[in-house]
Amino acid sequence: MKINQFLKFDPILKNKIWGGDKLPVLLGKKSDRNDIGESWEISDVENDTSVVSNGDLKGLDLKELISNFKGDLVGKKIYNHFGEKFPLLIKFIDAKEALSIQLHPHDELAQKRHNSFGKTEMWYVMQADYEANLIVGFKKNVTKEEYIHHLENKSLTKILNIDQVKAGDVYFIPTGRVHAIGAGVLLAEIQQTSDITYRVYDWDRQDMEGNYRDLHTEEAIDAIDYSSKSSYKTNYSKTQNESTQIVSCPYFTTNVIPINGQISVDHSDKDSFVIYICVKGKAIFSYKNHREELKIGETLLVPAIIKKVVIESIDDTEILEVYIQ
Numbered sequence: 001m002k003i004n005q006f007l008k009f010d011p012i013l014k015n016k017i018w019g020g021d022k023l024p025v026l027l028g029k030k031s032d033r034n035d036i037g038e039s040w041e042i043s044d045v046e047n048d049t050s051v052v053s054n055g056d057l058k059g060l061d062l063k064e065l066i067s068n069f070k071g072d073l074v075g076k077k078i079y080n081h082f083g084e085k086f087p088l089l090i091k092f093i094d095a096k097e098a099l100s101i102q103l104h105p106h107d108e109l110a111q112k113r114h115n116s117f118g119k120t121e122m123w124y125v126m127q128a129d130y131e132a133n134l135i136v137g138f139k140k141n142v143t144k145e146e147y148i149h150h151l152e153n154k155s156l157t158k159i160l161n162i163d164q165v166k167a168g169d170v171y172f173i174p175t176g177r178v179h180a181i182g183a184g185v186l187l188a189e190i191q192q193t194s195d196i197t198y199r200v201y202d203w204d205r206q207d208m209e210g211n212y213r214d215l216h217t218e219e220a221i222d223a224i225d226y227s228s229k230s231s232y233k234t235n236y237s238k239t240q241n242e243s244t245q246i247v248s249c250p251y252f253t254t255n256v257i258p259i260n261g262q263i264s265v266d267h268s269d270k271d272s273f274v275i276y277i278c279v280k281g282k283a284i285f286s287y288k289n290h291r292e293e294l295k296i297g298e299t300l301l302v303p304a305i306i307k308k309v310v311i312e313s314i315d316d317t318e319i320l321e322v323y324i325q
Helices: 022-028 062-069 078-084 107-114 144-152 217-221
Strands: 013-022 038-042 088-095 101-103 123-130 131-138 160-164 170-173 179-181 185-192 198-201 244-248 253-259 262-266 276-279 283-286 290-295 298-302 308-313 319-324
Touching: 013 088, 022 038, 022 088, 022 185, 022 283, 038 298, 088 276, 123 244, 123 276, 131 170, 144 217, 170 244, 185 276, 185 319, 198 217, 253 308, 276 283, 276 290, 283 298, 283 319, 290 298
Parallel strands: none
Antiparallel strands: 013 038, 038 088, 088 185, 101 179, 101 198, 123 170, 123 185, 131 160, 131 179, 244 253, 253 319, 262 308, 276 298, 276 319, 283 290, 283 308
16 A cells, blocks of 8 residues: 555644743634643654544554555655654744753763653744744853853853844754743744753743742753854745755755745655645645645645655745755
């Protein structure tokens, strides 16, 4: 049996102490709550496996899909390397309040401590309120001792890089880089399949019961990259109706495609699934007799066996294209 359809999945919504209402209001996620912080679009995290919402395969989860279709779904090379574990996690995140200052361990440390992948990730800002910001990295190189001093004195933001952001800004977050999404930011996140986070400061915030969230002070010290960069924002260009690379790393490649009209995409050069994330507008994806609409806030998985895709914009549309090289 061959897989011959695009795949959409039911979003997995996560209530968060810092969450808001942009995911339902701006991206159409079905919830009447006002504390939805994350929508997991494609996930193979334990106990949070995505379930197909469309077509003949509706009701199957991602684990069953990989078990049934193997390399036809994910790509032969990827299946040989990852087996029946989907390697990426795709999210939309709405920060009504700032997230904790945090970082993620690299593969070796995550495997040793948590039997997990590390967590390299990237952010694509979809909307940002006036003066909203992101914390990414240090302003200058710091020592472990300097970091601990500022952490203990609750003055960590004095040594951290803080950027005001707008729609279209991109940040690549390798493991070890200290970061936080600021209040008022709505973004798409592409990351390794991992839910391992080392939270180092949470703004002394309490939940409804008056409890503080766990911090991971000791675990984080050996996982932090204490070096700095002159700029943390990813510079990239856009060309209408063409796929242009934004980020490429061993874990994923992400391109951006602004679409007006119709384009044909050929994935014959890839041995990988391709994920499309709509960050603006709406488009129709076609393959043989199969058509699927994708609107802002939705994600589509194209199996590796499907090589030729036609994309037609309904409005002025922008999509992210994600795969593994």
